[in-house]
Amino acid sequence: MTTHLLEGLNSAQREAVETIDGPLLIVAGPGSGKTRVITHRIAYLLREVRVSPYRILAVTFTNKAAREMQSRLDRLVGQRSKDLTVGTFHAFCALTLRKYGQHVGLDPGFSIFDDEDQQDLLKIAMEDAEVDPKKFNRRAVHSAISRAKSLLMDSKAMALRKSNYFEEIAARIYARYEELLTSNNAVDFDDLLLKTVHLLRNVAEVRERYQDRYVHMMIDEFQDTNICQYELAKIIVAKHRNICVVGDPDQSIYSWRNADIRNILSFKHDFPNARVVNLEENYRSTSNILEAAKGVIAANRQRLNNNIRTSKPGGSKIAIHEAFNEEDEAKFVLQQIDGLVRKNGVKLGDFAVMYRVNAQSRALEEACLRYGIKYRLVGGVRFYQRREVKDIIAYLRLINNPHDQVSILRVINVPTRGLGQKSLEQLEYWARTRNLSLYGAMEHIYLERTTGAAPTHPLQPRMAQSVVSFVALIEELRKESQQRDLVSLLDLLLERIAYKTYLEKDLEDAEERWDNIIELRNAAQDFKGLPPPTGLTSLLEHLALVSDVDNYEDAADSITLITLHQAKGLEFPVVFITGLEEGLLPHMRSMDSPEEIEEERRLFYVGITRAMERLFFTRAFRRGLAGGAGGPSIPSRFLQEVPQHLFTTPARLEPVGRASAPPLRMHTPPQPDKEEKPALVLRAGDKVKHSIFGEGVVVGLKGQGGDQEATVVFKNDIGMKRLLLSYAPLEKLSA
DNA sequence: CTTTCGGGATTTTTT
């Protein structure tokens, strides 16, 4: 058994796995087998030290990491992994507050406000605090409040610490925002952490229960934790002090979310007897790739030394390409992919295309569609924040927590109930004077009406009738939610509000939106088995804290389009990093501070170190930023930091002299088999075969020569695709 | 009260 767990580990990795008593800091460079070490360490605790899985807490920073850890542990230790506590900080806190939230003023059904909800609430808070929204940017206020929360400051502490007028105003808004959250029986993301810290600090009974229970705690991506998260960890491990943190300062890319790199230094201070293990052996990348990464990161001044090294010598050099614009850039990427697939037999699942901002995915997606290459878009517009999905979620949240005013306001006119702004204002004012929540006031009207009492509210009769039927609906759903399973509750809701009809009548893309609702219904299926009220709560928690609904199974047959941030922790044989331009990477918004530039550089470093065998850098000479075309781009300064001998061809990295200079092609990429392939002559009605989509029939043709595009209907539910004849892997079947 | 139109501002990364 022992041999199995420690087998194939190098000495540093072994030390990390076997050091189980007391605090441990693992500094893990990219590709150093970090996840392997963490999972093996947990398995070691379970199998060798005979620790009960119930006593181990492992927290990660993202859901993706948590899922990955859980599934690897399933394979290593089987059933027992089910009793481990594995999850993100936020999920762990949500669970804790569901159980013990009443100690910090939360009812069990509390809502978790996502970014959009937080903005909505903040808007109200700013109105209440009589702050001019034009003079004070909501996002700036929000980030100031968020920063304060991550530093464990309430609005009073913020007001005391204010150093300028903006912070004074922000503190005033913060105070009102907090009141509103409380009266909504809701928390934002920061509150999940903050209120859990308050809970554990103030309630000895709960604190001791947690401190006794968790004999071992592990934190992954420690460089990305904020002060509040670290405080939480310190409280939990105070008794046993078996805390193992794993991180890499060079991969710290979340300071904008208040992650605080000082935590690593504090750790050594707070746990002076901590063992430190450095994992420096890189098993992922070839030496050319690693040399590039080292060259780039060396330009950062603020860093602890760690020397990563690889045993994979040489490897392909890094290709660099300057495209004319973003379409051209996407075309280059897809041509390269196509070429590698054909000539080298690389699988689509081995490719990742990375970028700084989500908006860059569009050109790439379009190119994938044209070339008929399947892709998986990670992140992007999140499923749960689409309007129709959010509407239905708001209803569900309301069923769970009628004090959730943000959700009431969201659905009160979905479908239209004739309650406009004016009526709602009256209602809110009336509620406030009577010290009721919005729903409380509506309920009052409902009760007056059903008992035949004389109305005391200020609404017109027709408005009052709307309120009454709305409350009747919610009350019915609340009652049913105690009996029915989740899916049948959802079906009842959709039927009662005639949602499908509403979509068809009032919104564009009704069909697609309805499909999304069906998708939501599918997600609900997973919670169907739970006893009635629990299923709803669990689903809502899942929706609030899990950002993507992408399933990993499909990955094998598609290329991956992903932001650099999301790519952390992943690896791919072939990586493209696109948009290497000043203003994009490093991003414009980070240009005025050296610290932020260093973070951008770390982001680039993270991207480079995802690559195992091949790496491509691309940039566009002109990029169509929102609005105008944007001027000619300047190559990213980071490109100059890559040792030039690692490139396939000498790169022109200096800024272009004048705006009108013609774009230069750095090198012409091999055109994948263009000449070998006889131009395909097709007519509508011809049968064709595509290497991925299979057989189909041509239904239309457009364009000339190399740009000719065919519309093909494929069999087997694949449907209609538009393909460029010069690139798509199509062959004509004898008719 | 709701819908529609037009002007103005805004453009990062995610739990």
Add this chain to the structure above:
DNA sequence: ATCCCGAAAG
């Protein structure tokens, strides 16, 4: 280009 808000029309 897209979103958000306010004003005017329906």
